[in-house]
Amino acid sequence: MAGRQGTGPTARVAVIGALLALAGLQVPRAAAAAAEPASACVAGTGPYQRELEHYLGRPVDGVQSTADCHAVRAFQRANGVPAAHGYPGLATYRTMLVVTARPDPNAAGDCPVREHRVTCVDMDRQLLWVQKGDSVVLPPVPIRTGRDSQETRPGWHEVYQRNKDHVSTLYGTPMPYAQFFDGGQALHGAPGSLYGGGGSAGCVNLTEPDAKRLWDLLAEGDAVYVWGTKPGTED
Incomplete structure (x- = not known):
């Protein structure tokens, strides 16, 4: 029994x-x-x-x-x-x-509010979310931005190229769901943990599932806004 x-x-x-x-x-x-x-x-x-x-x-x-x-x-x-x-x-x-951050990732108002989609990259908290107007259309997810001497560039950018199965021409490493936004820097999936290695080579790394969700949401021409400083890097 x-x-x-x-x-x-x-x-x-x-x-x-x-x-x-x-x-x-x-x-x-x-x-x-x-x-x-x-x-x-x-x-x-x-x-x-x-x-x-x-x-x-x-x-x-x-x-x-x-x-x-x-x-x-x-x-x-x-x-x-x-x-x-x-x-x-x-x-x-x-x-x-x-x-x-989930209830209101932009409570501090650091990411500009626009009528169109904006991908918000908060290097201080190492978070990314997507908002459109006052609505969050992709809740905050963890990221890894650039290490010292290879920092992710702050400011306004836009997605100018997308490649679902990209492989880095510099390092030979996979960059799944790559969405390039500035001079070779991209939003993309990173195999393994986001919490080691001191930072990326300038890209915004996401887990592969989160990178796919972002890929399915964005398109070329979408705005990306980056601000702050990754903890452990110089101002």
Whole structure:
């Protein structure tokens, strides 16, 4: 006889979380914490400890506790962070920035509002979104912009060439869903993680699924606006 499926509060919250995940919605913090299993969580203090503690409503002391670890791990699992082990590292912090920006990515007004589509590239937060007027037509996604000496060029640009299966003539590396906007710099997919290597060679790297979504949305002549400074690079 099959074991009876759990029907307690934790099980119910887990089901709610699964339904929200299928709908593409973030699991609320309280629900994520309630759904977190009681298995050991032993990840140590991370470089973004205070930022995650503040966001998750934990005591902000910069030191990982068991409760902190469980809260961070619940957030990671709810938002698809790879290797969800409770460590407050760069990938988790960058995911937090995406989640925080979703309600209104242009709250600070840094990306000019126009009647036509504008692809907004925020190098300060390493985020990209697309807006048309006051409407966000592509929610914020994580990106990786240029490293020192190969910075992504700020200012107004426009998509002047598109190549779905482009391969870099300089580096011989794939650039799927490439949309060039300025002197060889492009919006394109990047295999692997966006969170290592110190930056791109000037392009705006996206995950391949996000690059495809952007490809399906944009066309030649679309506006691109870039501003800010990538963390870790010189002003």
